[in-house]
Amino acid sequence: MRFQAFGSSLLCALYAGLAVATVLVDFQVAQPPPIPKNTKQCTIQILQRDFAFSFGMSEVVQFQPPTDCGPVGSWAAITLNFTVTSNGTQFDRLGIFTFQNVEIWRTSTPEPTRGDGIIWTYVKDVTRYTPLFAKPGIFILQLDNLIETGLDGIYSTVLHATFHASSLVHPPTPKADLIVPISSLANDTGNDVSVPPTFSLNVTLPQNTVKIFAELYASGNGQEEFWYFNTANEFLPDLPGFLGQGPFREVRLLVDGKVAGVAYPYATIFTGGIVPTAWRPITSYGALDLPTYFIDITPFVPLLTDGKPHAFSLDVTSAEDDHTILQNWFLSAALQVFLDKSLKPTTGKMTLYSADPFSKTSTTGSAGGGDVNITVAATRKIHIESTIVSGSGQVNHVVFTQDLRYNNVQNILNNTLIQNVLQTSSGSVSSTHNGVSVVVDKFSYPLGINITNFDPSGNSFMSTFDHSYNRDLLPLPIVLRSQIVERQKASGFFFINPNGNTGNGTSNNQFSYIDAAGNTFFRTVNAALNNITFDQQSGTLAPTSTPHFPFAKITGSQGKPRLPNGRVIPDV
Ligand SMILES: *[C@@H]1O[C@H](CO)[C@@H](O)[C@H](O)[C@H]1NC(C)=O
Ligand SMILES: *[C@@H]1O[C@H](CO)[C@@H](O)[C@H](O)[C@H]1NC(C)=O
Ligand SMILES: *[C@@H]1O[C@H](CO)[C@@H](O)[C@H](O)[C@H]1NC(C)=O
Ligand SMILES: *[C@@H]1O[C@H](CO)[C@@H](O)[C@H](O)[C@H]1NC(C)=O
Ligand SMILES: *[C@@H]1O[C@H](CO)[C@@H](O)[C@H](O)[C@H]1NC(C)=O
Ligand SMILES: *[C@@H]1O[C@H](CO)[C@@H](O)[C@H](O)[C@H]1NC(C)=O
Ligand SMILES: *[C@@H]1O[C@H](CO)[C@@H](O)[C@H](O)[C@H]1NC(C)=O
Numbered sequence: 394m395r396f397q398a399f400g401s402s403l404l405c406a407l408y409a410g411l412a413v414a415t416v417l418v419d420f421q422v423a424q425p426p427p428i429p430k431n432t433k434q435c436t437i438q439i440l441q442r443d444f445a446f447s448f449g450m451s452e453v454v455q456f457q458p459p460t461d462c463g464p465v466g467s468w469a470a471i472t473l474n475f476t477v478t479s480n481g482t483q484f485d486r487l488g489i490f491t492f493q494n495v496e497i498w499r500t501s502t503p504e505p506t507r508g509d510g511i512i513w514t515y516v517k518d519v520t521r522y523t524p525l526f527a528k529p530g531i532f533i534l535q536l537d538n539l540i541e542t543g544l545d546g547i548y549s550t551v552l553h554a555t556f557h558a559s560s561l562v563h564p565p566t567p568k569a570d571l572i573v574p575i576s577s578l579a580n581d582t583g584n585d586v587s588v589p590p591t592f593s594l595n596v597t598l599p600q601n602t603v604k605i606f607a608e609l610y611a612s613g614n615g616q617e618e619f620w621y622f623n624t625a626n627e628f629l630p631d632l633p634g635f636l637g638q639g640p641f642r643e644v645r646l647l648v649d650g651k652v653a654g655v656a657y658p659y660a661t662i663f664t665g666g667i668v669p670t671a672w673r674p675i676t677s678y679g680a681l682d683l684p685t686y687f688i689d690i691t692p693f694v695p696l697l698t699d700g701k702p703h704a705f706s707l708d709v710t711s712a713e714d715d716h717t718i719l720q721n722w723f724l725s726a727a728l729q730v731f732l733d734k735s736l737k738p739t740t741g742k743m744t745l746y747s748a749d750p751f752s753k754t755s756t757t758g759s760a761g762g763g764d765v766n767i768t769v770a771a772t773r774k775i776h777i778e779s780t781i782v783s784g785s786g787q788v789n790h791v792v793f794t795q796d797l798r799y800n801n802v803q804n805i806l807n808n809t810l811i812q813n814v815l816q817t818s819s820g821s822v823s824s825t826h827n828g829v830s831v832v833v834d835k836f837s838y839p840l841g842i843n844i845t846n847f848d849p850s851g852n853s854f855m856s857t858f859d860h861s862y863n864r865d866l867l868p869l870p871i872v873l874r875s876q877i878v879e880r881q882k883a884s885g886f887f888f889i890n891p892n893g894n895t896g897n898g899t900s901n902n903q904f905s906y907i908d909a910a911g912n913t914f915f916r917t918v919n920a921a922l923n924n925i926t927f928d929q930q931s932g933t934l935a936p937t938s939t940p941h942f943p944f945a946k947i948t949g950s951q952g953k954p955r956l957p958n959g960r961v962i963p964d965v
């Protein structure tokens with residue numbers, strides 16, 4: 394058995410009581426949510442569900458806000474605890490949490506082992522969605538799992554919400570007046586949308602709207618899961634069978650057909666990604682809590698407060714001439730809307746709009762002697778300014794800018810035996826209101842993946858990963874600014890075998906979190922062959938209990954690999 398400290402002596406006691414078990418405790422490295430200590434907490438179970446064959450059968454429950462932690466909506470913080478067990482063979486699966494038609498958390502499942510199986514817990518800070526939790530409504534978890542020949546892993550889930558009461562020391566969290574989904578609005582399944590084609594929704598906003606901030610959820614799926622490995626179309630003839638449309642992806646939010654802001658997404662690697670054994674027990678960064686992207690669309694307020702519907706569109710574009718992508722990306726967005734106290738319409742004027750429809754991109758490369766080397770680069774600049782006058786007379790001068798860079802080098806060598814990619818997305822997003830920063834996103838996401846096949850069958854290979862998530866983020870003016878510096882170096886061998894896949898893996902992680910309230914969390918944690926070999930945690934958010942590292946006995950089911958370039962592994 395392995396133990397991951399969550400600062401909960403309860404969890405420790407729970408596993409201490411099962412000393413003989415060797416359940417593998419999977420986890421993603423992340424900071425424990427910076428929530429107030431020593432305030433009253435009210436925990437309610439939102440749902441419990443065993444996801445066996447669950448394709449198209451989401452868990453849909455009615456949520457009632459708790460009334461025993463102070464006035465409804467006056468909480469200091471809200472967290473969700475998703476705890477899951479599984480035993481058997483299964484692919485990683487995407488999980489979409491939707492509440493009041495707003496996506497509030499996108500996760501994925503660690504692939505299970507057979508025998509004693511796996512368990513994981515992730516505690517997610519959802520305080521920024523407080524306006525949703527202050528009302529009863531429909532809560533949905535979409536986790537489309539398949540049970541079929543060779544796949545028997547069931548995901549047994551339980552989700553709790555903890556409401557942290559406010560006090561004099563910990564005031565109620567600041568919050569938006571309303572949260573407006575840009576989503577499918579379905580009441581029976583997760584509210585993401587599949588693109589292409591472009592998704593559009595007409596939204597009518599209150600006429601006294603003064604500020605709007607958008608949050609985007611985005612992940613590649615199917616032929617787009619390994620988008621950073623996709624091949625530029627002009628080199629497809631040199632790489633028959635590879636997936637096209639190149640490796641560059643830009644997620645766009647458009648308002649009435651005009652680009653309002655974009656994201657150069659972080660590449661989340663799911664736990665079946667190339668070498669499943671590399672992600673056990675430490676998942677790739679982001680696999681349990683996919684990063685989201687923030688755009689200030691306040692500059693569009695003067696155009697949106699006429700009381701009429703306006704089209705909000707979401708899509709993903711490539712660096713190819715037609716800007717299209719393959720199938721598919723899952724997207725959703727939500728608008729955090731702030732209103733003026735007066736009921737009079739907001740007025741104003743957009744004074745500067747500088748945003749091209751697409752990023753500037755270039756593709757270069759050469760092929761010959763069994764090698765194909767390709768570099769795809771992109772840059773993007775957006776600058777939008779508006780002056781906004783609220784009904785009660787306040788003037789807000791808004792400046793929103795994005796300055797983004799992207800570079801992807803693919804070296805496909807030795808007649809595709811070697812497939813190396815080195816990608817860096819970086820940039821700076823800024824929004825100021827009367828000179829005060831309200832959105833800041835300075836990010837750098839370097840990603841190196843080298844795959845070496847030992848023979849042309851593609852059934853025996855090793856891969857190395859060097860993946861970072863460096864982000865200085867003020868997502869919304871109501872959320873703490875924080876800096877995360879994270880680097881994960883992982884590697885593993887994998888052998889696909891009709892009698893059962895075999896493999897191994899190592900993972901070395903360095904993580905640091907610092908926020909504007911002085912909360913800190915630092916963790917260095919390494920694993921080899923399913924064992925935690927080193928774990929050091931410190932900082933104000935670090936758990937006080939001492940982690941220990943008993944050894945796991947892992948039998949069977951070394952995982953189901955998902956591979957770039959559309960390779961389908963037969964079920965075993
Ligand atoms: C999360 O929920 C699980 C299962 O209900 C529980 O055992 C665990 O103590 C909780 N962890 C935290 C940090 O609340
Ligand atoms: C896991 O499933 C196997 C059958 O595949 C079973 O033998 C084993 O007892 C299960 N383990 C647990 C902890 O339930
Ligand atoms: C979803 O539920 C809400 C609230 O009950 C309702 O207003 C809305 O019409 C429903 N949407 C669909 C697509 O059925
Ligand atoms: C949005 O409204 C416009 C104008 O009424 C209409 O032409 C368009 O079809 C609508 N779009 C959607 C996605 O409903
Ligand atoms: C491709 O890149 C590799 C590694 O940098 C280099 O050795 C090889 O000569 C290049 N081949 C071509 C055709 O550009
Ligand atoms: C790739 O080719 C080089 C040069 O021929 C050789 O040294 C190397 O072993 C090959 N690598 C693989 C994985 O086949
Ligand atoms: C991939 O291989 C290149 C060339 O040998 C090397 O420079 C790079 O560090 C490797 N990246 C990883 C993640 O192993």
Ligand SMILES: *[C@@H]1O[C@H](CO)[C@@H](O)[C@H](O)[C@H]1NC(C)=O
Binds near residue numbers: 897
């Ligand atoms: C993983 O397996 C490969 C191939 O069997 C082996 O060469 C390598 O040493 C193993 N790695 C570790 C960390 O044991």
Ligand SMILES: *[C@@H]1O[C@H](CO)[C@@H](O)[C@H](O)[C@H]1NC(C)=O
Binds near residue numbers: 947
């Ligand atoms: C974990 O490490 C221990 C001690 O080094 C070793 O005996 C054991 O085989 C390892 N477990 C696995 C699953 O490799």
